[in-house]
Structures are given as structure tokens and as C-alpha cells.
Amino acid sequence: MPVSTLEFLPFTRPQLDAEDIQAVVDVLVSGWITSGAKVQQLEAGVAALTGSQHAVAVCSATAGMHIALHALGIGPGDEVITPSMTWVSTVNLIVLLGAKPVFVDVDRDTLMTNAERIEEKITAATRLIIPVHYAGAPLDIQPIRDLAEKHGIAVLEDAAHALGSSCRGEPVGKSGSAIFSLQAIKNVTSAEGGVICTDDAEFAASLKRLRFHGLGQDSFDRTTQGRSPQAEVVEPGFKYNLPDMNACLALGQLGRIAAINGKRQELASYYLQKLKNIKSVIPLGLPDYPHEHVWHLFVVRVNEERMGLSREQFMEALKARQIGSGIHFKAVHSQKYYREAMPDAGQGLDNTVWNSDRIVSLPLFPGMTTADVDRVVAAIEEISAEAKR
Numbered sequence: 001m002p003v004s005t006l007e008f009l010p011f012t013r014p015q016l017d018a019e020d021i022q023a024v025v026d027v028l029v030s031g032w033i034t035s036g037a038k039v040q041q042l043e044a045g046v047a048a049l050t051g052s053q054h055a056v057a058v059c060s061a062t063a064g065m066h067i068a069l070h071a072l073g074i075g076p077g078d079e080v081i082t083p084s085m086t087w088v089s090t091v092n093l094i095v096l097l098g099a100k101p102v103f104v105d106v107d108r109d110t111l112m113t114n115a116e117r118i119e120e121k122i123t124a125a126t127r128l129i130i131p132v133h134y135a136g137a138p139l140d141i142q143p144i145r146d147l148a149e150k151h152g153i154a155v156l157e158d159a160a161h162a163l164g165s166s167c168r169g170e171p172v173g174k175s176g177s178a179i180f181s182l183q184a185i186k187n188v189t190s191a192e193g194g195v196i197c198t199d200d201a202e203f204a205a206s207l208k209r210l211r212f213h214g215l216g217q218d219s220f221d222r223t224t225q226g227r228s229p230q231a232e233v234v235e236p237g238f239k240y241n242l243p244d245m246n247a248c249l250a251l252g253q254l255g256r257i258a259a260i261n262g263k264r265q266e267l268a269s270y271y272l273q274k275l276k277n278i279k280s281v282i283p284l285g286l287p288d289y290p291h292e293h294v295w296h297l298f299v300v301r302v303n304e305e306r307m308g309l310s311r312e313q314f315m316e317a318l319k320a321r322q323i324g325s326g327i328h329f330k331a332v333h334s335q336k337y338y339r340e341a342m343p344d345a346g347q348g349l350d351n352t353v354w355n356s357d358r359i360v361s362l363p364l365f366p367g368m369t370t371a372d373v374d375r376v377v378a379a380i381e382e383i384s385a386e387a388k389r
């Protein structure tokens with residue numbers, strides 16, 4: 001296999017500019033480096049972008065999921081329906097809280113679930129549905145909400161990938177409750193971070209308490225630049241607040257999110273066009289309802305027969321050509337702990353299993369050029385031609 005001398009093309013790279021770096025410096029010299037004015041501005045910015053009534057910033061989407069599950073009282077005896085085609089954090093938390101994860105299959109081409117599939121999994125013990133907006137595409141959420149309402153079950157949207165996306169004209173996060181991630185590879189990042197959007201004032205108040213020790217008052221007072229002396233613990237909480245040092249990074253990107261997501265859309269369209277006649281990889285399908293896709297990831301499935309290589313061999317061959325790639329995701333039920341703890345959990349998850357063995361995320365980030373896409377596509381063609389020789 002030839003070893004490339006080209007510069008390494010990572011599968012992603014954060015989109016930070018000189019102003020973002022200055023923003024961190026400004027926070028550092030300001031005298032207030034933890035949660036404060038920048039967090040408040042970030043929450044206001046996310047609320048304005050999504051149209052949500054309440055936005056609560058936290059130190060990760062995982063932390064947000066933890067306090068949300070805690071606030072909903074999820075625990076032993078409860079079942080929570082979620083796809084196995086997701087990041088492990090959600091399922092880990094369900095298990096850690098003593099509840100039972102119930103995996104629902106996804107569409108073979110969008111990797112998102114739907115109301116029909118979820119309905120089959122509902123039992124008397126079902127308390128919550130956590131559907132996932134996948135790779136920057138939005139779920140068709142309304143039928144899922146209608147189903148949940150019919151059964152008196154809560155819905156918490158995993159919108160880790162979906163900041164800025166919309167379904168049928170409604171931004172993800174505008175209604176209901178949705179958790180966005182600001183982790184390093186996300187379209188808008190604070191290095192680590194997350195924001196929970198909700199239209200439920202009580203839920204929002206509970207999340208605000210739980211993210212900061214269970215204190216009944218905010219940790220930051222704009223005028224005194226400190227905590228109100230009368231702040232008291234009203235319930236035991238966690239320490240999941242987002243520092244201003246992180247919030248300020250995401251704030252800058254939020255201001256240019258249209259350009260960030262627009263560049264991703266442009267590159268994704270170019271990929272789709274270039275891959276149209278290539279049979280060794282199969283891009284994901286697009287949802288068949290009106291939507292805005294923000295292309296957090298560009299995912300393809302390796303067609304082993306046409307490629308002449310397994311997914312792992314293909315990723316190695318990309319790496320040898322100085323091209324990074326990722327897997328989003330290896331299905332949760334197929335990972336060691338879950339294989340052993342829930343050996344039957346993969347049953348009936350045919351589309352999840354098929355994709356889990358084949359998916360690869362190709363490089364996609366706003367700093368890329370169409371020439372970089374050409375390079376990736378040429379590498380795919382070269383790798384499969386070489387494998388067949």
C-alpha cells in the first residue's frame with residue numbers, strides 16, 4: 001500500500017478564528033472565568049436560534065442528559081426507548097440510573113427511528129423516549145410526540161448533532177425538550193459543552209438547579225458578579241455548569257452558524273454529486289420530509305463486495321493516504337459491556353446491525369475545500385481499484 005506524503009486531512013477540525021481566541025483571552029483577563037455573563041449570552045443565543053423558550057447550558061450533552069433523566073425521575077423499574085445507533089453516553093446513563101434501555105431500530109438509510117418502530121417497543125413500564133436526530137438531519141418528531149402523548153410518555157430529543165437544523169419549518173429545539181452538544185467535533189463547539197432547550201418552565205428551573213449543586217438561585221449575579229448570599233440547596237444537585245471560558249468560544253461560532261452550516265451543506269452536496277456513480281460506498285439517504293440538514297457528519301456505508309475490503313481495512317487504507325475517518329456509531333448493544341449484560345438486545349435491530357458494521361464518517365468540516373473532497377473521492381476509487389487487483 002503506498003504511503004502518502006500529503007498533509008493529513010482529519011475527519012474534522014473545529015472552526016475557530018482569531019476573534020474566538022481573543023474571546024477566551026478576554027474572559028481570562030476579565031476576572032470571571034467560570035459560569036457567568038458568557039453563559040447567559042450563549043443561552044440567549046441558542047434560544048434565539050432555535051426559538052425555544054428556555055436554554056440551559058451545561059458542561060456536556062451527557063451531563064445535560066444526566067440531569068434531565070434525574071429531573072424526570074427515571075430509575076429502577078422504568079424502561080427508556082432509544083436507538084442502539086447512538087452514542088453510548090445516553091444508554092450508560094439509563095443503566096447507571098437503574099432503568100432499562102430498550103433499543104429501537106432505525107431506518108436503514110437515514111439511521112433515524114420513527115413512531116411506528118417506537119410504538120412496537122412501548123410497554124406498561126415505558127417512561128421515556130429518547131430519539132436521535134442523526135448526523136445533522138432532523139427526525140420527523142411530531143408523530144413521535146403524538147405517540148408519546150397518547151401513552152403518557154415523555155420525549156427527550158437527542159439533538160447532539162442538530163444545532164441549526166429544522167424539520168417541516170420548525171427548528172429542532174423550538175418545542176419539546178432537546179439536548180444539543182457543543183463537544184469538540186460539533187458544528188458549534190465550546191471544546192466541551194451542551195445546551196438543553198425546553199418549552200417547559202418547571203423543567204428548565206429544575207435543570208438549572210441540578211446543574212449547580214441544587215441551589216435555588218443562579219450561581220451568577222450580573223451586578224454583584226458573584227453568588228447571592230442567600231442561595232440554598234433545595235435538592236441535591238450535580239456540578240455540571242459550563243465555564244465562561246468555554247461558553248465564549250461557542251458564542252462566536254453561534255454568530256456565524258449560517259456560514260458554518262452553509263459551508264458544510266455545500267461540501268456535502270459536492271460529496272453526493274462526486275459519489276453518485278461510485279458503488280464501493282453508499283452515502284446515507286436524505287429524509288423524505290421537508291427539512292434543513294446541517295451536515296454534522298458525512299456518513300457512508302462500505303459496500304464490502306464492491307470495495308473488496310472490510311470497513312476497517314478501508315479506514316486503514318484511507319489513513320495510509322493521510323485521510324482521517326470515524327465511526328458514528330458502533331451500535332451500543334454491540335459493545336463489550338452491553339453484549340455481556342444484554343446479550344439479546346440486538347434482536348430485531350437489523351438495520352442498526354447492518355449499518356454498525358459498515359458506516360464510516362468521511363472528512364467534513366468548514367475549513368475543507370472541494371479539492372479536499374476530490375482527494376477523498378479519488379482515494380476511495382483508488383482503494384477499491386487496488387483491492388480488486
Ligand SMILES: Cc1ncc(COP(=O)(O)O)c(C=O)c1O
Nearest residue numbers: 060061062087089160181182183
Ligand atoms: C448522538 C449523541 N448523543 C450524545 C452525545 C454526547 O455529547 P457530549 O459529548 O457533549 O456529552 C454525543 C456526542 O458525540 C452524540 O453524538
